[in-house]
Amino acid sequence: MSSGIEAQVLQPYKYGFVTDIESETVPPGLGEDVIRLISEKKGEPAWMLEWRLKAYRNWLKMSEPHWPNVQYGPIDYQAISYYAAPKQRPQLDSLEQVDPKLLETFEKLGIPIEERKRLAGVAVDAVFDSVSVATTFREELKKHGVIFCAISEAIREYPELVQQYLGSVVPYNDNFFAALNSAVFTDGSFVYVPKGVRCPMELSTYFRINAESTGQFERTLIVADEGSYVSYLEGCSAPVRDENQLHAAVVELVALDRATIKYSTIQNWYPGDEEGRGGIYNFVTKRGACRGRGSKISWTQVETGSAITWKYPGCILQGDDSIGEFYSVAVTNHRQQADTGTKMIHMGKNTRSTIVSKGISAGRGQNTYRGLVKILKGADDARNYSQCDSMLIGDKCGAHTFPYIDVRNSTAIMEHEASTSKIGEDQIFYAKQRGLSAEDAVSMIVNGFCKEVFKELPMEFAVEAQRLLGISLEGSVG
Amino acid sequence: MTGKGKRETGKVLLEVRDLHASVEGREILRGVDLTVRAGEVHAIMGPNGSGKSTLAQVLAGHPAYVVTAGQVRYEGNDLLALAPEARAREGVFLAFQYPVAIRGITNAYFLRSAVNAIRKHRGEEELGPVEFMDALEEKLKVIGWDSSYLTRPVNEGFSGGEKKRNEILQLAVLDPKLAILDETDSGLDIDALKTVAQTVDKLRRPDNATVLVTHYYRILTHIQPDVVHVLAGGRIVKSGGKELALELEEKGYDWLREEAVVA
Numbered sequence: 099m100s101s102g103i104e105a106q107v108l109q110p111y112k113y114g115f116v117t118d119i120e121s122e123t124v125p126p127g128l129g130e131d132v133i134r135l136i137s138e139k140k141g142e143p144a145w146m147l148e149w150r151l152k153a154y155r156n157w158l159k160m161s162e163p164h165w166p167n168v169q170y171g172p173i174d175y176q177a178i179s180y181y182a183a184p185k186q187r188p189q190l191d192s193l194e195q196v197d198p199k200l201l202e203t204f205e206k207l208g209i210p211i212e213e214r215k216r217l218a219g220v221a222v223d224a225v226f227d228s229v230s231v232a233t234t235f236r237e238e239l240k241k242h243g244v245i246f247c248a249i250s251e252a253i254r255e256y257p258e259l260v261q262q263y264l265g266s267v268v269p270y271n272d273n274f275f276a277a278l279n280s281a282v283f284t285d286g287s288f289v290y291v292p293k294g295v296r297c298p299m300e301l302s303t304y305f306r307i308n309a310e311s312t313g314q315f316e317r318t319l320i321v322a323d324e325g326s327y328v329s330y331l332e333g334c335s336a337p338v339r340d341e342n343q344l345h346a347a348v349v350e351l352v353a354l355d356r357a358t359i360k361y362s363t364i365q366n367w368y369p370g371d372e373e374g375r376g377g378i379y380n381f382v383t384k385r386g387a388c389r390g391r392g393s394k395i396s397w398t399q400v401e402t403g404s405a406i407t408w409k410y411p412g413c414i415l416q417g418d419d420s421i422g423e424f425y426s427v428a429v430t431n432h433r434q435q436a437d438t439g440t441k442m443i444h445m446g447k448n449t450r451s452t453i454v455s456k457g458i459s460a461g462r463g464q465n466t467y468r469g470l471v472k473i474l475k476g477a478d479d480a481r482n483y484s485q486c487d488s489m490l491i492g493d494k495c496g497a498h499t500f501p502y503i504d505v506r507n508s509t510a511i512m513e514h515e516a517s518t519s520k521i522g523e524d525q526i527f528y529a530k531q532r533g534l535s536a537e538d539a540v541s542m543i544v545n546g547f548c549k550e551v552f553k554e555l556p557m558e559f560a561v562e563a564q565r566l567l568g569i570s571l572e573g574s575v576g
Numbered sequence: 577m578t579g580k581g582k583r584e585t586g587k588v589l590l591e592v593r594d595l596h597a598s599v600e601g602r603e604i605l606r607g608v609d610l611t612v613r614a615g616e617v618h619a620i621m622g623p624n625g626s627g628k629s630t631l632a633q634v635l636a637g638h639p640a641y642v643v644t645a646g647q648v649r650y651e652g653n654d655l656l657a658l659a660p661e662a663r664a665r666e667g668v669f670l671a672f673q674y675p676v677a678i679r680g681i682t683n684a685y686f687l688r689s690a691v692n693a694i695r696k697h698r699g700e701e702e703l704g705p706v707e708f709m710d711a712l713e714e715k716l717k718v719i720g721w722d723s724s725y726l727t728r729p730v731n732e733g734f735s736g737g738e739k740k741r742n743e744i745l746q747l748a749v750l751d752p753k754l755a756i757l758d759e760t761d762s763g764l765d766i767d768a769l770k771t772v773a774q775t776v777d778k779l780r781r782p783d784n785a786t787v788l789v790t791h792y793y794r795i796l797t798h799i800q801p802d803v804v805h806v807l808a809g810g811r812i813v814k815s816g817g818k819e820l821a822l823e824l825e826e827k828g829y830d831w832l833r834e835e836a837v838v839a
Contacts, residue, residue, distance in 0.1 A: 522676070523639065523640070524676050525676050525678060527636075527638055527639065527660060528672065528675070528676040528678075529678070529686075529690075530637075530659070530660040530661040530664065531636050531637075531660055531661075531663075531664050531669075531670050531672075532664055532686070532689075532690035532693070532746065532750065533661055533664040533665045533690050533693035533694045533697070533750075534661060534689055534690060534693050535661055535693070536661070538689065538693070542678065542681055542686070542689065543678055543679075543681070545680065545681070546678050546679045546680030546681035546729065547679060547680055548680070549679075549680030549681075550680070
């Protein structure tokens with residue numbers, strides 16, 4: 099490829115700005131006292147504190163995993179502040195009461211929190227740093243019996259639901275980062291869709307990291323009761339930082355009999371500069387359990403941001419006839435590193451899973467697909483289809499694929515396809531010869547490459563994802 | 577250079593002077609001279625390896641080809657100073673010898689993006705999907721396609737002939753001032769050739785021009801060229817009217833090579 103590639107891989111992060119709102123932040127460091135403080139600030143019941151402490155004590159005995167195909171310096175967990183909240187408290191009835199600066203930030207990010215979005219039928223639970231500041235459409239959802247609120251609120255208002263399901267998919271001692279999250283999570287979302295209810299709108303949460311050196315530890319729990327349906331959208335963006343910021347979220351999904359959960363993510367956190375300075379460490383544990391007969395969980399992710407991404411949204415297919423899906427686009431540009439994929443654990447009979455992964459590497463980016471498909475003994479007639487495609491832009495990036503297959507039942511049918519291609523100078527020239535700019539050409543070719551994933555996203559999100567992909571790769575080809 | 581000069585009144589659209597170009601350090605074009613006026617169709621013929629496709633690629637601005645000497649003026653301006661996309665927006669179109677596939681992007685989307693890039697350049701309003709489709713229907717009919725081709729990914733899974741037809745569809749939709757067809761007739765069966773040739777012929781206007789790069793005489797039975805050139809050894813060694821093409825068909829190129837050596 100021509101040298102023009104490197105010349106153009108120099109696109110500053112477009113969402114880099116810092117909002118000047120006073121934050122109430124606890125001093126850096128982690129200990130039982132900090133956890134007690136967080137729990138107290140959140141007004142949590144005793145069982146929650148106990149659970150946090152149990153997680154913390156386990157975490158102390160665990161060590162950071164180093165098996166992912168990524169490289170970074172040591173993280174000083176005592177240098178992180180584990181709680182930050184905007185000083186203005188979130189007891190608000192309407193957006194007019196929200197700090198205008200906050201609204202401005204959302205505006206800059208293009209987050210459609212206000213009326214137009216409302217008209218579009220999207221309820222937004224915006225998380226600014228770690229505390230929810232505005233929630234819309236609660237009433238409408240309430241009519242259908244759908245609960246959609248901040249997890250801290252759920253812990254207070256719906257303790258029995260939370261207690262029943264929290265940690266039931268990702269236990270507090272699941273892994274190092276999940277344990278850390280369980281000990282210190284400060285916010286996130288909770289969704290409960292009752293039996294037979296089709297959630298009347300897409301549920302959408304925008305996250306944003308804003309306070310300097312504040313790790314963000316969200317915890318999201320979604321429970322879809324029998325025969326229900328819910329689609330949840332998660333989108334993120336963060337301002338420019340010189341220091342690496344740790345982000346260790348946990349997302350748990352529970353789908354009961356014939357319930358469907360569709361979980362879509364657009365992740366666009368600060369990836370660091372061209373030399374790899376700064377940027378978010380995104381170490382996330384996401385897992386869904388198809389607990390009932392014919393349950394379905396579908397993960398779709400578009401990962402363009404973060405300096406390092408480490409996440410494997412998976413499905414545990416417990417119920418017979420249950421379905422797990424994973425559709426992923428991961429982009430690494432400059433010095434970004436991603437080690438991402440999925441885990442499909444087939445336990446029930448006639449369970450099916452589909453994996454479609456698209457990795458795009460540009461600049462000096464390193465992109466790893468890591469996926470596990472496990473068919474357990476009792477999973478008669480299980481099927482899996484996996485497709486992993488990698489695209490390279492330039493000659494200094496890398497694509498890696500680690501598919502793990504573990505089959506313990508001879509009736510299983512497994513299909514795996516993989517491809518690696520280099521974005522062609524001829525393709526770009528062809529598009530240019532028709533009048534398209536280099537950026538548009540790359541964006542078009544890459545979007546075409548990702549189409550199978552984008553078509554799984556809700557319409558509006560798909561448009562956003564395409565635009566984001568264009569921005570992330572702007573200048574990657576000359 | 578324009579041979580018989582039947583229609584010398586047309587404005588000069590393209591003027592190539594002493595053009596030298598190399599690929600991977602190897603000189604392919606060694607002093608090409610060519611003048612194309614508005615309203616004309618030029619055929620460029622010649623043996624394999626004579627530089628026909630190189631000339632087409634150089635005019636379109638392919639980065640693999642390096643111009644080492646000479647100049648190209650298009651509508652009086654320095655064409656070589658323009659990026660490939662700028663040339664396209666100014667009305668230079670290349671029908672590729674080997675059209676490229678773009679996975680996941682429909683023909684309709686690709687075409688509309690191209691049309692809108694050009695419209696934007698001209699300061700015209702961009703077309704929405706619906707308006708664009710209306711305009712497209714007509715063009716589709718011309719090349720004998722139904723709309724199912726529009727929803728297929730660009731050239732993906734297309735046969736050789738379909739790819740060539742698709743180039744002609746793009747030509748019809750983009751309506752360039754200067755169309756360069758690089759062996760569009762190769763690999764077409766007789767019916768497809770006829771459709772393609774007739775489409776190109778229909779697009780002829782007093783204000784545009786076509787350069788046909790071809791190996792074969794047969795396409796010229798459908799499109800009347802004003803001038804036929806023979807490119808050999810990286811130079812145009814002979815120009816003439818349609819009868820030159822016929823002569824080549826009968827005698828081959830060897831007699832011209834000898835002439836070229838003498839020259």
